[in-house]
Amino acid sequence: MALVAPPFSCRHRLPIHGTAHRSNGRCFLKSIFIPQASLSLTTQNHQGLSLTPTNTSNSELSLPQEINKLCESGNLAEALVLLQRDSDNVAFDLSQRAEAMSVLLQACGHRKDIEVGRKLHEVVATSTQFSNNPVLTTRIITMYSMCGSPWDSRTLFDQLQTKNLYQWNSLVSGYTRNELWYDAMSLFCELVTVTEHKPDNFTLPCVIKACGGLLDMGLGQAVHGIAVKMSLILDVFVGNALIAMYGKCGFVKEAVKVFEYMPERNLVSWNSMICGFSENGFSQECFDVFREMLVGEEGLIPDVATLVTILPVCAGEENVEMGKMVHGLVVKLGLDHELMVSNALMDMYAKCGFLSKAHALFEKNDNKNVVSWNSMIGGYSREGNVGGTFNLLQKMQMDNEKIKANEVTILNVLPVCLEKSELLNVKELHGYSLRHRFQYDELVANSFISAYAKCGSLSSAEHVFYGLEAKTVSSWNALIGGCAQNGDPLKALHLFLQMRYSGLNPDWFSISSLLLACAHLKSLQNGKEIQGFAYRNGLETDPFIDEALNLFRQMVSNGIQPYEIAIMSVFGACSQLSALQLGKEIHCFALKAHLTEDIFVGCSIIDMYAKCGSIEQSQRIFDRLKEKDEASWTVMIAGYGIHGRGKEAIELFEKMKRLRLKPDGFTFIGILMACCHGGLVEEGLNYFDQMQTLHGIEPQLAHYSCVVDMLGRAGRFNDALKLVDEMPEKPDAGIWSSLLSSCRIYGELDLGKKVAEKLLALEPDKAENYVLVSNLFAKLGNWDIVRRVRGRMKAIGLRKDVGCSWITVGGKIYHFVVSDMMLPEAEEIHKVWRRLEEKISGVGYIPDTGSVLHELKEEEKIEMLRGHSEKLAISFGLLKTPKGVTLRICKNLRICRDCHNAIKFVSKVVDREIIVRDNKRFHHFRDGFCSCGDYW
DNA sequence: ATAGGGTTAG
Numbered sequence A: 001m002a003l004v005a006p007p008f009s010c011r012h013r014l015p016i017h018g019t020a021h022r023s024n025g026r027c028f029l030k031s032i033f034i035p036q037a038s039l040s041l042t043t044q045n046h047q048g049l050s051l052t053p054t055n056t057s058n059s060e061l062s063l064p065q066e067i068n069k070l071c072e073s074g075n076l077a078e079a080l081v082l083l084q085r086d087s088d089n090v091a092f093d094l095s096q097r098a099e100a101m102s103v104l105l106q107a108c109g110h111r112k113d114i115e116v117g118r119k120l121h122e123v124v125a126t127s128t129q130f131s132n133n134p135v136l137t138t139r140i141i142t143m144y145s146m147c148g149s150p151w152d153s154r155t156l157f158d159q160l161q162t163k164n165l166y167q168w169n170s171l172v173s174g175y176t177r178n179e180l181w182y183d184a185m186s187l188f189c190e191l192v193t194v195t196e197h198k199p200d201n202f203t204l205p206c207v208i209k210a211c212g213g214l215l216d217m218g219l220g221q222a223v224h225g226i227a228v229k230m231s232l233i234l235d236v237f238v239g240n241a242l243i244a245m246y247g248k249c250g251f252v253k254e255a256v257k258v259f260e261y262m263p264e265r266n267l268v269s270w271n272s273m274i275c276g277f278s279e280n281g282f283s284q285e286c287f288d289v290f291r292e293m294l295v296g297e298e299g300l301i302p303d304v305a306t307l308v309t310i311l312p313v314c315a316g317e318e319n320v321e322m323g324k325m326v327h328g329l330v331v332k333l334g335l336d337h338e339l340m341v342s343n344a345l346m347d348m349y350a351k352c353g354f355l356s357k358a359h360a361l362f363e364k365n366d367n368k369n370v371v372s373w374n375s376m377i378g379g380y381s382r383e384g385n386v387g388g389t390f391n392l393l394q395k396m397q398m399d400n401e402k403i404k405a406n407e408v409t410i411l412n413v414l415p416v417c418l419e420k421s422e423l424l425n426v427k428e429l430h431g432y433s434l435r436h437r438f439q440y441d442e443l444v445a446n447s448f449i450s451a452y453a454k455c456g457s458l459s460s461a462e463h464v465f466y467g468l469e470a471k472t473v474s475s476w477n478a479l480i481g482g483c484a485q486n487g488d489p490l491k492a493l494h495l496f497l498q499m500r501y502s503g504l505n506p507d508w509f510s511i512s513s514l515l516l517a518c519a520h521l522k523s524l525q526n527g528k529e530i531q532g533f534a535y536r537n538g539l540e541t542d543p544f545i546d547e548a549l550n551l552f553r554q555m556v557s558n559g560i561q562p563y564e565i566a567i568m569s570v571f572g573a574c575s576q577l578s579a580l581q582l583g584k585e586i587h588c589f590a591l592k593a594h595l596t597e598d599i600f601v602g603c604s605i606i607d608m609y610a611k612c613g614s615i616e617q618s619q620r621i622f623d624r625l626k627e628k629d630e631a632s633w634t635v636m637i638a639g640y641g642i643h644g645r646g647k648e649a650i651e652l653f654e655k656m657k658r659l660r661l662k663p664d665g666f667t668f669i670g671i672l673m674a675c676c677h678g679g680l681v682e683e684g685l686n687y688f689d690q691m692q693t694l695h696g697i698e699p700q701l702a703h704y705s706c707v708v709d710m711l712g713r714a715g716r717f718n719d720a721l722k723l724v725d726e727m728p729e730k731p732d733a734g735i736w737s738s739l740l741s742s743c744r745i746y747g748e749l750d751l752g753k754k755v756a757e758k759l760l761a762l763e764p765d766k767a768e769n770y771v772l773v774s775n776l777f778a779k780l781g782n783w784d785i786v787r788r789v790r791g792r793m794k795a796i797g798l799r800k801d802v803g804c805s806w807i808t809v810g811g812k813i814y815h816f817v818v819s820d821m822m823l824p825e826a827e828e829i830h831k832v833w834r835r836l837e838e839k840i841s842g843v844g845y846i847p848d849t850g851s852v853l854h855e856l857k858e859e860e861k862i863e864m865l866r867g868h869s870e871k872l873a874i875s876f877g878l879l880k881t882p883k884g885v886t887l888r889i890c891k892n893l894r895i896c897r898d899c900h901n902a903i904k905f906v907s908k909v910v911d912r913e914i915i916v917r918d919n920k921r922f923h924h925f926r927d928g929f930c931s932c933g934d935y936w
Numbered sequence B: 001a002t003a004g005g006g007t008t009a010g
Helices: A007-017 A036-045 A063-072 A076-088 A094-110 A114-126 A134-146 A150-159 A165-177 A181-194 A203-213 A217-229 A236-248 A252-261 A267-279 A283-295 A304-317 A320-333 A339-351 A355-364 A370-382 A386-398 A407-419 A423-435 A442-454 A458-467 A473-485 A489-501 A508-521 A525-536 A544-557 A564-577 A580-592 A599-611 A615-624 A630-642 A646-658 A665-678 A681-693 A701-713 A717-726 A733-746 A749-762 A767-779 A783-795 A826-842 A858-866 A869-880 A897-909
Strands: A804-809 A812-817 A887-891 A914-917 A922-926
Touching: A063 A076, A063 A094, A076 A094, A076 A114, A094 A114, A094 A134, A114 A134, A114 A150, A134 A150, A134 A165, A150 A165, A165 A181, A165 A203, A181 A203, A203 A217, A203 A236, A217 A236, A236 A252, A236 A267, A252 A267, A267 A283, A267 A304, A283 A304, A304 A320, A304 A339, A320 A339, A339 A355, A339 A370, A355 A370, A370 A386, A370 A407, A386 A407, A407 A423, A407 A442, A423 A442, A442 A458, A442 A473, A458 A473, A473 A489, A599 A615, A599 A630, A615 A630, A630 A646, A630 A665, A646 A665, A646 A681, A665 A681, A665 A701, A681 A701, A701 A717, A701 A733, A717 A733, A733 A749, A733 A767, A749 A767, A767 A783, A804 A869, A812 A869, A826 A858, A826 A869, A826 A897, A869 A887, A869 A897, A897 A914, A897 A922
Parallel strands: A887 A914
Antiparallel strands: A804 A812, A804 A887, A914 A922
16 A cells, blocks of 8 residues: 555644644654655645635735635634625625635634624625525534534524535534534434435544444444445545544444454544554553554554654553653654644653653743643642642743643642642632632532542531532542541441432442441441431331442452452441351452452451351451461450350460460450450459550550440449549440440449439430430339430430341341331231240240330230341241251340340240341350340 | 544543
């Protein structure tokens, strides 16, 4: 094939750029990789290219020539005056006048001068000779769309009595030019279905581009089909448009196919191909195609578009060697003064870490625009160079070329404000963007939301968020991510729900943030808050953690590799739900992804199995861990703690000390909890003492809480109160509430009253506390006080958290709310329980109506007990699982005395192990006994 | 008369 550059590219480019390539006749590209033969073209292309021939030898210019001269110097208004003045001049015939109008219309389009364009339109429309001139109307349609006002194009188009294909094409291209992809598509449909016109090689490229704009690959394929049927696929423009469209839609393979089968290719085809690879992250392919384009048999010379496509690839890959080579090519082609090229070069050097080289280019270049400044500012910003960034920003504003900052500037500067969490700078920048109306840009607004959140100013973040007119998934994500990362995980979850209610679908970012929130929430008591939250918000289906886990699965099955943090978060979420099956599944995934060796992930896995009730599995994982640190030992000890296996916890703790590992504050929380749940009071007190004397660890509130709880449960109220007095910190509500429940167990009415007062004074707006207080008095039959407490609760509008239990069957989590009559299989479930109740009554079960806090008749109380959610969950589990399978139930509140008693009997009569996790610990029921030894 | 590829951020 002859190495002839297609005339198209230059003809197309020249009117825009105005400069032609210079060639000194030498083979200037040889040193890179261009074959010599390609050379002759540059000069050849040069000829006959000027827009309109000007006849300078003749002092008498024709009207079109004169208009053209004025247009070239930018005097469009003058040209219009000239046209109008000579409207009666017979010296100019009609065709000359029409041509002159054409020239002016074109110039209006190029220079976006809609004022003059509109006046000229009026002139044409009101004249009898020209109003129906199809050439002129086409030009007016084009002019309006080039001025960014395709609506005016449409108005004129609709007024036309008859429309030819030129006019249709002009309007379609006007829509695509203004990125009104949908309008372009529907106009095309109209053209095909309503008119006799057949779309041609001018129509299709626009339509194909619109498909790309809509990112609608299906539509694009359909148009591709039309192109094939009409044999328009042979057209270079159509082929090029297809390459670009497939690239935009993410189907590079299709783009390559089109490229390979094209009967004729030009520079644009190559550029589009490189661009397609670039957009889809195939950097090596970009370089390969670029090289092939230069040295292959077609041997084309790159133009500005090629260079500004390939340079960002070098930048993205930080491949400065390639970048330098392209730079050499740029110089040899004489394109180093092209603004876009020099900008791309600067950006490339900056991104490759050669900031001073970039700066040198920047200084040398006196032709700068916003992009130039932004690229440099971005360079300093990425380096975290606060001074350099702000210095440039200031210089930019003082620059006498009056280049104004834009949205990208803001986006570049914002990250450096976060370097030192500079809230002040963020606020200042925000003020600036408000004044310049940049906050209407979605990206800018979202960046401010996350920036404020990162600086710890959630309220400002929310302020920006709620001020948004249209909230997209990204806006929600910015706020959700901010809350998740900045210590308000519950708010993150709340927002997640709100987003779903507003009809938006969460994406991967939302889910990651949610997972992060779940990880932070691990410290909350077994997800109790989350469950309560979900139910208070009327979430009837599975709670969102469940959904997050489902989405995590999708993420995995879509081949998206989660980071360690995501894995850990998911384990955290499993722990909260006690979703053993799911936890196992994710454990398998982590194994396959070789993430289990990670010391943190290993830790989460141990924690997950323990919190999902499978302490033996935790121990196995723990034993196999190659690398164990203090944290690994601590989660293992704490795991035994929540299972009430104090002895094992103590063994581990002693072993840990023998290995000379240093227990820290967290380890002591674990061991104290273990002693507390295992009823090992003396041991616990001993460790509490050791912790201070031997290890020099100052006990925190959490340690005191454990010990006070431990003493209270053992009925040693004097010791407990003594410790409360000795505490350096003020006791919190947790301490009072644990004491209060101990008072209930031991019937300590007087102390209970005092403790209740303290608790309600400290946390007057927490429903749980009122429930605790009323439980105490209800147990003693003091209904008067119960009624008063309940009344007070009602008066301040508090409602008790709904009791809720859940069980996993077949990988799905089923929830049961107390006295839930809306259950899908309510009939069967209740029947199962009735039968069980008969059976266990035969072996000694007597309903413990003391657990019912309402004033009801005895029979009604018994009916209430039957509705407790854990009983429903167990009945469901028995109904749905084969004989002998262990049932694992979770509950958001503490298990009641009657249920605890009943489940002991059930475990005996159905001969199954039943594991219940309440909001404090695990209960393993087997053969009529519970692992907690009725001490909880 | 009407057409395809292109720099900064995400």
